[in-house]
Amino acid sequence: MLIWVFISSGLFLGWKLGANSAANIFGTAVGARMIKFKIAAIIASVFIVLGAVFQGYGAADTLSQLGSIDALGAAFTVSLCSALVIIIMTRNKLSVSTSQAIVGAIIGWCYFTSKHIDYLILTKIVSSWISAPLLGGLFSALLFLMLRKFHLKSKIHLIKQEALTRIALIITGAFGAYSLGANNIANVMGVFINAVSFTIKLGSVTFQSTQVLFFLGSLAIALGIITYGKKAMENIKGEFINLTPESAIVVVLSQAIVLFLFSSSTVSKNLINLGLPTIPLVPVSSTQVLAGSVIGIGLAKGLQEVKLKIVGNILIGWILTPIFSGFLTFFSLFFVNSIFGVAITHKVPIVTNNLSSNAILFNISLEYSPLTFLFFLSIVLIFCTWVFFTYKKSKAKLQENERRWAEQLHFSEFQKALNDIEVNTIHLENDTLATQLEERKKELITYSLNIGQQRELLDSICKSIEKAVNVKNSDEKNLILTNELIRIKQKKSFTTEAEKIYQNAEQAHTEFLSRLLSKYPNLTNQEKRLLVLLRIGLSTKEIAPVLNISTKSVEIGRHRLRKKINLNKDENLIQFVKSM
Amino acid sequence: MLFAKANKSIELIDTFLNCIDQSLFLFKEGVKNYLYNNTENFNNNLLSLANAEIESDKLRKEIERALFTQSLMPQMRGDIMRLLEEMDNIIDQAKKSLFQFDVETPHIPPELIPDFERLTQISVSAAESAMPAAKAYFTEPINVNEKLHRVYFYEKETDVLADIIRRKIFREMPDLKLSEKFHLRYFTLHIENISDIAEKVADLLSIMAIKRIE
Numbered sequence: 001m002l003i004w005v006f007i008s009s010g011l012f013l014g015w016k017l018g019a020n021s022a023a024n025i026f027g028t029a030v031g032a033r034m035i036k037f038k039i040a041a042i043i044a045s046v047f048i049v050l051g052a053v054f055q056g057y058g059a060a061d062t063l064s065q066l067g068s069i070d071a072l073g074a075a076f077t078v079s080l081c082s083a084l085v086i087i088i089m090t091r092n093k094l095s096v097s098t099s100q101a102i103v104g105a106i107i108g109w110c111y112f113t114s115k116h117i118d119y120l121i122l123t124k125i126v127s128s129w130i131s132a133p134l135l136g137g138l139f140s141a142l143l144f145l146m147l148r149k150f151h152l153k154s155k156i157h158l159i160k161q162e163a164l165t166r167i168a169l170i171i172t173g174a175f176g177a178y179s180l181g182a183n184n185i186a187n188v189m190g191v192f193i194n195a196v197s198f199t200i201k202l203g204s205v206t207f208q209s210t211q212v213l214f215f216l217g218s219l220a221i222a223l224g225i226i227t228y229g230k231k232a233m234e235n236i237k238g239e240f241i242n243l244t245p246e247s248a249i250v251v252v253l254s255q256a257i258v259l260f261l262f263s264s265s266t267v268s269k270n271l272i273n274l275g276l277p278t279i280p281l282v283p284v285s286s287t288q289v290l291a292g293s294v295i296g297i298g299l300a301k302g303l304q305e306v307k308l309k310i311v312g313n314i315l316i317g318w319i320l321t322p323i324f325s326g327f328l329t330f331f332s333l334f335f336v337n338s339i340f341g342v343a344i345t346h347k348v349p350i351v352t353n354n355l356s357s358n359a360i361l362f363n364i365s366l367e368y369s370p371l372t373f374l375f376f377l378s379i380v381l382i383f384c385t386w387v388f389f390t391y392k393k394s395k396a397k398l399q400e401n402e403r404r405w406a407e408q409l410h411f412s413e414f415q416k417a418l419n420d421i422e423v424n425t426i427h428l429e430n431d432t433l434a435t436q437l438e439e440r441k442k443e444l445i446t447y448s449l450n451i452g453q454q455r456e457l458l459d460s461i462c463k464s465i466e467k468a469v470n471v472k473n474s475d476e477k478n479l480i481l482t483n484e485l486i487r488i489k490q491k492k493s494f495t496t497e498a499e500k501i502y503q504n505a506e507q508a509h510t511e512f513l514s515r516l517l518s519k520y521p522n523l524t525n526q527e528k529r530l531l532v533l534l535r536i537g538l539s540t541k542e543i544a545p546v547l548n549i550s551t552k553s554v555e556i557g558r559h560r561l562r563k564k565i566n567l568n569k570d571e572n573l574i575q576f577v578k579s580m
Numbered sequence: 581m582l583f584a585k586a587n588k589s590i591e592l593i594d595t596f597l598n599c600i601d602q603s604l605f606l607f608k609e610g611v612k613n614y615l616y617n618n619t620e621n622f623n624n625n626l627l628s629l630a631n632a633e634i635e636s637d638k639l640r641k642e643i644e645r646a647l648f649t650q651s652l653m654p655q656m657r658g659d660i661m662r663l664l665e666e667m668d669n670i671i672d673q674a675k676k677s678l679f680q681f682d683v684e685t686p687h688i689p690p691e692l693i694p695d696f697e698r699l700t701q702i703s704v705s706a707a708e709s710a711m712p713a714a715k716a717y718f719t720e721p722i723n724v725n726e727k728l729h730r731v732y733f734y735e736k737e738t739d740v741l742a743d744i745i746r747r748k749i750f751r752e753m754p755d756l757k758l759s760e761k762f763h764l765r766y767f768t769l770h771i772e773n774i775s776d777i778a779e780k781v782a783d784l785l786s787i788m789a790i791k792r793i794e
Contacts, residue, residue, distance in 0.1 A: 033654040152793075158718040159593075162653050163586045244655065 006072040007192055007213070009080035011220040012387070014188035016086055017098050018048070018224020021184070023233045024255065024290045025176040028248030029169040030233040034162075037230050043170060044177040044229070045222030051181025051263075052218035053211060058265045058281030060186035060193055060210075066121045067106035068194045073342035074113075074333065075195040078105040081329040082187075085321060095317030097285030098187040100129065104322030106191065108329030112337075113345045124280040129318060132258050132284040133292025139254035140296035147250055148300075165245045172252040179259035181218050186263075186283040189217035231394075243294070251293040258289045288314055457491060501546055505532050515580055520565055527564070530557050535577045589646045593718065596639040596664065600671050601711050603632040604704050604774075607674035611700040611771070614681045615693045626678055633675045640664050659788045666781045667714065670707050673777055677770040686763050689753065695745045699771050702741060706734035706775035713785050717792070724789035731782040738775040742768045 026040035069075045082101040089096035103125055110117045156164070193210055200207040243251060261267055261279050268278045291314055336342045461484055468480040506513060509532055516523065516531060523531070526547070533543045540554045547554070562573055610625035643664060647657045688696055709730035716723045749756065749764050756764075 152720075152722050155719045157586075157590050158656070158792075159586045159589045159652060160583055163583055 006076040009076045010189050010192055013079050013083045014217045014220030015224040018221035019228035021286050022225040022229030024286050026173045027233045028243050032245050034166050034245055041226050043174050044225050047174045047177035048181035048221050049218040051178035052185035052214045055182035055263055056185035056214045059183050059263045059283045060190040062282045063186045063190040064193050067110045069191045070194050071343050072195045074344035075191040077332050077336050078109050078191050078329055081105045081332050082325055085325040095313040096321050097288055099283040099285050100321040101325040102187045104325030105329040108326035112330050112333045125282045128280055128282045128284050133288045136254050136258045136289040136292035137296030139257050140250050140293035141300040143250045143254055144297045144300045168249045172249050176252045176256040179256040180286055183259040183263040183283055185214050185217050189213040247297055254293040255289045505536050527561055531577055534574055585650055592643045597711055599632055599636045600667055603629055603671045603674055604707050607678055608700055608704045610678045626682055629675050629678055633671050636668055636671050640668050663784055670777050673773050686767050699741050702734055703738045703771050703775040706731050707778040710778045710781045717785055721789045721792040724785055728782045731778050735775040735779045738772055742772045
């Protein structure tokens, strides 16, 4: 049980590495939507595990030569301090490398335990921090120029080229993941190699502790990619690794080559055989190699493309990370050793399991007091709690953002609906106005026709009178004049026009009429007409010609109406009619 | 098998470009037939052009669907769709102009017929020159700009000739009614529009090629 508590810091470091490095391998491909995140995560996870298990020893061996941490408590502290430094520096938006953090922490441990530091190894490691990005830049510049030449000369159709780019992105991504696993597993589990030793037997196959540790460490990296990689990949927009897919192939490939070279013992042996200087097998920062590769492309395109800010940021990371990590480890070890009495230098005795096929046996627990166990357990618990709350916080933030988006969407939909209503209202108003305009036009036409008819009538009367004047026979003259008089009297009654006026008034007050009839069903037609005309505001003098009666008759009609509807003397008939 | 979908999309794009090329030829022939009163041939050209326009719209939609459903070229598809849209505008304009000949039947004086024929030829040449450039964008972007200079050349020539025709109409033909002059002026503009759209396509292609070479 205790061993899992101790290596949890290494697993956490692996998770963090996976979360940060995912974007370096598949960031552009996923960001540009050329590969789905799920596919990218699966490929990266599988190849990281393969790289770590099959090729992770070289770099891890160099790291253990720098400082052979032989106590689990110390390994736990070193790993934890490195993880803390990474978190703090990432939070402060500083360039940080897991390799530099772990090297700084190992040196801190060496100083604390007064162990001898192999400066030759240290020089090798530090020089790799410079040479790795330089090599990355060199490879990427060369690869970029070659790819561009190929692009310009080949006549592959854009769409086919895009399909090839996708395949190339997957292959280079897989190679990048393999190299990352091979090189960076040393950062995650390197410090535990000398602190723990056991074997696991699964049937006839026996697994050494290093293999198991590397496997677990690579699983932690894969977990980091799966759980946090998507966010990291989405966040690369606008960062220095926001490249075109073609440039991404070059950058990832050069990064993979560099990481492979710094972790492959086969390449190293071949170089020795050829009499060439060897490449040290040390863990290097994938982010810094990537930055070097991006700068390499920039140089290949032209100097103006190089972002000097990136170089400055890397330099700050180079200096700050190991120093900060070293100091933090030194003080943490002091705290752990002095207060809890945790052994930080002695080697843990090993008991190799040869009992059953699946059993693992450790005697580590014998070395530590229950207080120490509780201390480490509490640290692990605190970490787990911190990870849990960070996850919860980021999830809550994500949910909040989603809620805000939904609200905005809802608001915009609401606004759209409001606009639609406004538009509809305006349309309705326009329709009403158009109808009114049409009515006015019709009225105007009617008036014009009336004027025409009146003129025709007057012309006809004039002609008849002229005819009567010219006629000598008095009987005939009287007949013509009498006929014309009848015509004039008929026309004077304006029956048609009066009927029209009443019809218009009735149309406008249909509701009033229905209310009137329901309340006073015994009203005569003439009385109803009178009431409607009163309602539209006509005076007695105006009503008389419309109803073709005298003003006196109108007054009598009003008096009868008052009686019929039982109005008091102080009540006004017009007000009563209008209030109905 | 690996490139089956890619090959299908390539075929669609090539068919679309060929369709536009063919419609330009139909427009040129249509105007010529109108000018020389070959009514039957003109009507055939009109019908074929209308069909070509429908076909090009269909192809464009199919290409758009392929680009989106197969997530092709997410970074470039915006530009490509705009290019296809602009190219589709050429065929739309050609169809619109030829229909205007059919509907409005402008009276073209015999002395202007050779000028109108030449104007149509040059304007169509500008659009035709954009086709190889568009094809080159997909296969050899470095040669796009080299092919585009022909578009700009023909577009300028079209402008000059259209200007000459308009001057001739308004200054040297007093017998024509003002309404006829206006009518003829509009028809020079309709023909000229094809080269203007071709110029827009050329501008777009030029930027797109730079983006690809980078």
